[in-house]
Amino acid sequence: PVSRIESVEVFVASPGRTFVTLRITTTDGVTGLGDATLNGRELAVASYLRDHVVPLLIGRDPSRIEDMWQYLYKGAYWRRGPVTMTAIAAVDTALWDILGKTAGLPVHKLLGGRSRDGVLVYSHASGTDVPSLLDDVQRYLELGYKAVRAQAAVPDVGGTYGVRKGKVYEPAATELPDEQPWDTEAYLDFAPRYLEAVRERFGFGFHLLHDVHHRLTPNEAARFGRSVEASRLFWMEDPTPAENQESFRLIRQHTTTPIAVGEVMNSIWDVQHLITEQLIDYVRTTVVHAGGITHLRRIFDLAALHQVRTGSHGATDLSPVSMAAAVHLDIAVPNFGIQEHMGHPDETAEVFRTGVTFADGMLYPSDEPGLGVEYDEKAAERFPYQRRYLPVARRLDGSVHDW
Numbered sequence: 163p164v165s166r167i168e169s170v171e172v173f174v175a176s177p178g179r180t181f182v183t184l185r186i187t188t189t190d191g192v193t194g195l196g197d198a199t200l201n202g203r204e205l206a207v208a209s210y211l212r213d214h215v216v217p218l219l220i221g222r223d224p225s226r227i228e229d230m231w232q233y234l235y236k237g238a239y240w241r242r243g244p245v246t247m248t249a250i251a252a253v254d255t256a257l258w259d260i261l262g263k264t265a266g267l268p269v270h271k272l273l274g275g276r277s278r279d280g281v282l283v284y285s286h287a288s289g290t291d292v293p294s295l296l297d298d299v300q301r302y303l304e305l306g307y308k309a310v311r312a313q314a315a316v317p318d319v320g321g322t323y324g325v326r327k328g329k330v331y332e333p334a335a336t337e338l339p340d341e342q343p344w345d346t347e348a349y350l351d352f353a354p355r356y357l358e359a360v361r362e363r364f365g366f367g368f369h370l371l372h373d374v375h376h377r378l379t380p381n382e383a384a385r386f387g388r389s390v391e392a393s394r395l396f397w398m399e400d401p402t403p404a405e406n407q408e409s410f411r412l413i414r415q416h417t418t419t420p421i422a423v424g425e426v427m428n429s430i431w432d433v434q435h436l437i438t439e440q441l442i443d444y445v446r447t448t449v450v451h452a453g454g455i456t457h458l459r460r461i462f463d464l465a466a467l468h469q470v471r472t473g474s475h476g477a478t479d480l481s482p483v484s485m486a487a488a489v490h491l492d493i494a495v496p497n498f499g500i501q502e503h504m505g506h507p508d509e510t511a512e513v514f515r516t517g518v519t520f521a522d523g524m525l526y527p528s529d530e531p532g533l534g535v536e537y538d539e540k541a542a543e544r545f546p547y548q549r550r551y552l553p554v555a556r557r558l559d560g561s562v563h564d565w
């Protein structure tokens with residue numbers, strides 16, 4: 163008899179930070195995991211799954227992954243958006259996990275097998291000033307990273323994106339959104355100088371990345387891209403918001419600094435023109451926020467046609483489940499570029515057991531059947547949900563800006 167979906171659970175817990183995890187169990191007792199975390203709006207996804215999707219899953223054939231994707235995407239009538247696509251992603255990822263376990267194969271073998279030995283990763287160096295940033299870059303180089311992102315606080319401007327406070331960079335840290343001031347001119351003057359300082363100190367033997375985090379206009383982004391060309395960035399990320407994909411044409415006319423976009427995008431249509439017009443060099447969409455493995459591989463295949471490489475988001479608000487799925491995809495696709503990897507807080511490992519390993523600046527997927535991740539819901543009870551918000555940025559005149 164065909165195995166069927168028998169039960170579906172949605173777990174919300176905060177081991178070090180909040181994660182929403184979907185677990186599907188079949189009539190054969192095979193389980194699959196999916197990440198449904200959406201930083202700052204996570205309960206909306208938990209409800210979308212529990213209240214609207216779970217009733218549709220019971221009794222269905224877990225091996226019909228494409229059919230399930232089409233059923234959940236078209237069947238909702240209301241299309242796209244981060245909540246919908248994260249919910250679909252969680253179901254899709256769990257079904258790939260089940261397929262792997264049923265076939266006795268790790269997910270990367272279901273995707274065509276390894277195309278490379280390991281998955282190049284980058285981590286987050288940051289500082290409240292240039293000296294502390296340089297110390298942090300040194301620390302990650304000594305940990306063996308071959309690629310490092312550098313972010314420093316803009317002097318006299320208070321909050322800025324990407325500056326770590328604790329052991330790992332965790333922006334969703336407050337019960338209500340922390341309102342942080344932003345000054346574009348101060349940033350445009352300061353950031354190119356600290357990126358230069360990193361190259362001055364450490365040279366060009368590693369990849370240097372920087373995240374603008376949506377804070378510039380297209381013309382300001384063009385100016386920024388030109389001002390950092392001598393620092394030879396691996397990429398400048400999210401230089402301007404990408405709702406108007408064509409606005410990147412302006413940036414491309416002025417600078418060769420590579421561009422990465424996509425972590426806040428959740429469908430192929432959101433990045434379609436960025437890819438087909440080669441307005442970006444790396445696409446950053448993820449398993450958890452862009453419709454799961456099924457949809458993300460479509461985005462990556464479109465990107466491959468246009469010589470755009472992958473550079474998926476991998477911050478700590480992506481759980482070990484989506485990170486494992488990401489590494490299975492990253493090791494298999496032909497146009498892999500780089501994978502963001504920060505390392506979760508210690509408590510996270512008390513709830514998630516992952517087979518992903520890190521060595522000499524690369525991640526490696528497990529070879530066990532499926533994704534190679536387990537979720538301990540008993541342990542998770544020790545970490546009840548804590549509501550946290552991402553910050554909000556305001557310009558010096560008090561108006562809301564892109565954080």
Ligand SMILES: O=NC(=O)[C@@H](O)[C@H](O)[C@H](O)CO
Nearest residue numbers: 201333373425475477478479
């Ligand atoms: O490139 N990485 C990033 O931009 C992240 O730090 C995002 O701000 C957070 O994951 C949002 O939850």
Ligand SMILES: [Co+2]
Nearest residue numbers: 373399400425
């Ligand atoms: Co980013």
